[in-house]
Amino acid sequence: MADSRNELYQQVILEHNKKPKNFGKLEGATHFAEGYNPLCGDHLQVYLKINKENVVEAVSFDGSGCAISKASASMMTTSITGKNLSEVEEIFKQFHKLIVGELKPDRDKNILGKLSIFSGIWQFPSRVKCAALSWHAMHGAIHNEKKISTEN
Amino acid sequence: MNPASVQQLDVAKIRKDFPNLNVKVYGKPLVYLDNAATTLKPKPVIEAVQRYYETESSNVHRGVHFLSEKATTDFENAREKVRGFLNAPKKNQIIFTRGTTEAINIVAQSYGRAFLQKGDEILITHMEHHSNIVPWQILCEEKGCVLKVAPINENGELILDEFLKMLGPRTKLVSVVYISNSLGTVNPVQRIIDEAHRHNIPVLLDAAQAVNHRPVDVQELGCDFLAFSGHKLFGPTGVGVLYAKEELLQKMPPVQGGGDMIASVTFEKTTYNTLPYKFEAGTPHVAGVIGLGAAIDYVRSIGLERIAEYENQLLLYGTKVLSAIDGLRLIGTAREKSAILSFVLPEVHAHDLGTLVDEEGVAVRTGHHCTMPVMNFFKVPATSRASLSFYNTREEIDILVKAIHKAKKIFKN
Numbered sequence: 294m295a296d297s298r299n300e301l302y303q304q305v306i307l308e309h310n311k312k313p314k315n316f317g318k319l320e321g322a323t324h325f326a327e328g329y330n331p332l333c334g335d336h337l338q339v340y341l342k343i344n345k346e347n348v349v350e351a352v353s354f355d356g357s358g359c360a361i362s363k364a365s366a367s368m369m370t371t372s373i374t375g376k377n378l379s380e381v382e383e384i385f386k387q388f389h390k391l392i393v394g395e396l397k398p399d400r401d402k403n404i405l406g407k408l409s410i411f412s413g414i415w416q417f418p419s420r421v422k423c424a425a426l427s428w429h430a431m432h433g434a435i436h437n438e439k440k441i442s443t444e445n
Numbered sequence: 446m447n448p449a450s451v452q453q454l455d456v457a458k459i460r461k462d463f464p465n466l467n468v469k470v471y472g473k474p475l476v477y478l479d480n481a482a483t484t485l486k487p488k489p490v491i492e493a494v495q496r497y498y499e500t501e502s503s504n505v506h507r508g509v510h511f512l513s514e515k516a517t518t519d520f521e522n523a524r525e526k527v528r529g530f531l532n533a534p535k536k537n538q539i540i541f542t543r544g545t546t547e548a549i550n551i552v553a554q555s556y557g558r559a560f561l562q563k564g565d566e567i568l569i570t571h572m573e574h575h576s577n578i579v580p581w582q583i584l585c586e587e588k589g590c591v592l593k594v595a596p597i598n599e600n601g602e603l604i605l606d607e608f609l610k611m612l613g614p615r616t617k618l619v620s621v622v623y624i625s626n627s628l629g630t631v632n633p634v635q636r637i638i639d640e641a642h643r644h645n646i647p648v649l650l651d652a653a654q655a656v657n658h659r660p661v662d663v664q665e666l667g668c669d670f671l672a673f674s675g676h677k678l679f680g681p682t683g684v685g686v687l688y689a690k691e692e693l694l695q696k697m698p699p700v701q702g703g704g705d706m707i708a709s710v711t712f713e714k715t716t717y718n719t720l721p722y723k724f725e726a727g728t729p730h731v732a733g734v735i736g737l738g739a740a741i742d743y744v745r746s747i748g749l750e751r752i753a754e755y756e757n758q759l760l761l762y763g764t765k766v767l768s769a770i771d772g773l774r775l776i777g778t779a780r781e782k783s784a785i786l787s788f789v790l791p792e793v794h795a796h797d798l799g800t801l802v803d804e805e806g807v808a809v810r811t812g813h814h815c816t817m818p819v820m821n822f823f824k825v826p827a828t829s830r831a832s833l834s835f836y837n838t839r840e841e842i843d844i845l846v847k848a849i850h851k852a853k854k855i856f857k858n
Contacts, residue, residue, distance in 0.1 A: 301800065302797070302801070302855055307855070307856065310856075332812065333795075333796055333811070333812050333813070333826075333827055334812065334813050334817075334820065334826035334827045335796075335826070336826065357826050358794070358826075359794035359795070359796040359797045360793075360794060360797045360856070361796070361797070417800060420796070420800060423796060
């Protein structure tokens with residue numbers, strides 16, 4: 294059955310889950326936060342190295358979670374590396390709109406690139422938090438919030 | 446097991462009583478395997494609730510008019526049904542609550558606050574639901590009591606010797622789960638109660654996962670408190686029961702004040718109503734209670750012995766076919782088990798599995814099942830849980846197995 298809901302587990306997501314990019318602790322990290330979803334137990338740490346010009350030089354994550362949270366974290370790291378903080382803020386905002394279904398990549402102008410793969414997740418309300426977890430942790434790290442919970 | 450007696454349960458006919466089983470999920474038949482979270486409702490329950498709202502919608506214990514009298518009669522008849530269901534000595538020992546959680550909280554906030562002192566110990570097990578952990582932590586914080594936790598083994602069984610060793614002069618209350626919601630373990634509650642009573646320690650049984658799977662007789666067990674929820678017994682949500690020994694209820698102070706729980710009120714002095722109303726402040730969930738009464742009638746018409754026997758057959762079958770799946774690890778392999786199958790897969794996280802089997806119409810629970818200490822013990826972040834009821838079939842378990850294989854295939858690529 295060509296069920297649109299099945300598109301959640303696309304090849305790209307499965308690959309990032311299996312071989313996540315930038316997985317592990319980051320030497321010389323300047324910013325750190327952990328993200329926790331008490332409802333399902335997903336637990337991720339995000340590490341960032343931000344230089345004096347406010348550019349994200351490197352970013353990594355570790356921890357445990359489902360395929361959606363791991364793939365989202367992996368793609369988050371690749372999409373913000375080399376970006377300055379205002380660009381990161383914009384990507385963060387757009388990604389958030391994307392996963393709650395407010396931003397349609399084929400309709401709305403955006404800078405999301407490959408992240409558009411998460412455009413169908415709004416149909417799975419209980420899984421939106423999985424996709425959002427690492428992003429909130431990253432955002433929290435930049436704004437000096439060390440612990441991020443999806444339930445606050 | 447006698448196969449002939451199992452056949453006595455006409456599951457095809459029973460399934461027709463549950464309208465929710467007709468629901469299609471993405472065009473596929475619903476396979477409802479989340480019965481430990483809540484059970485589906487048979488027609489007599491739905492009709493009883495509807496009848497109340499359509500023909501006798503009114504408050505109870507307050508009016509002299511026709512509708513109120515009728516609603517009060519049905520409400521109190523339901524209490525008698527609960528009494529009979531648990532074989533409680535008297536009707537006034539049945540307190541209606543919002544559910545198991547509220548029932549346990551009433552014991553903690555009433556009995557616990559009134560009769561437990563600093564340094565007193567409350568003994569629970571490692572497999573408790575959060576609702577049998579947190580109320581005691583709140584009490585401990587307030588009163589300076591100590592929460593003691595008896596350990597479990599790798600099969601998810603209570604280590605009884607350790608439990609018995611922890612029963613001591615400071616133990617003032619034992620509160621244990623009858624059947625674990627995340628592991629399916631059936632605890633040796635009779636032994637626990639008998640041993641606790643040798644030390645004069647009262648025992649609370651969390652029977653939320655028990656009353657819908659096996660006959661529970663409070664006089665035979667001798668438990669001092671027992672809590673269960675209506676919605677896990679094929680009744681409405683938002684209604685549950687606290688049973689307690691009468692002498693305990695008599696000396697326990699009320700937890701909530703309001704209408705119905707008083708005998709007389711002046712600004713100087715209020716006297717409380719008799720049992721059970723002392724613990725039922727405010728307008729109760731009348732429709733829920735009436736629906737619960739109908740649920741008890743329904744379950745008794747089928748018979749809990751037969752239900753237990755049929756579900757055990759399903760459990761054995763489910764255990765066999767799930768264990769045959771490559772890499773699948775069952776969490777909870779107690780010798781005495783109820784029809785709950787918790788498991789993890791090495792390559793597919795529980796949440797991904799939950800979403801993928803949902804695509805096939807299969808409803809399972811994924812997560813920590815409100816038992817985080819159990820998850821920590823088994824070092825898993827979450828499990829998938831198929832929890833069975835008497836309207837489930839082997840064919841439905843086969844659909845689950847097929848869906849798991851499909852998920853494994855997706856994650857293999």
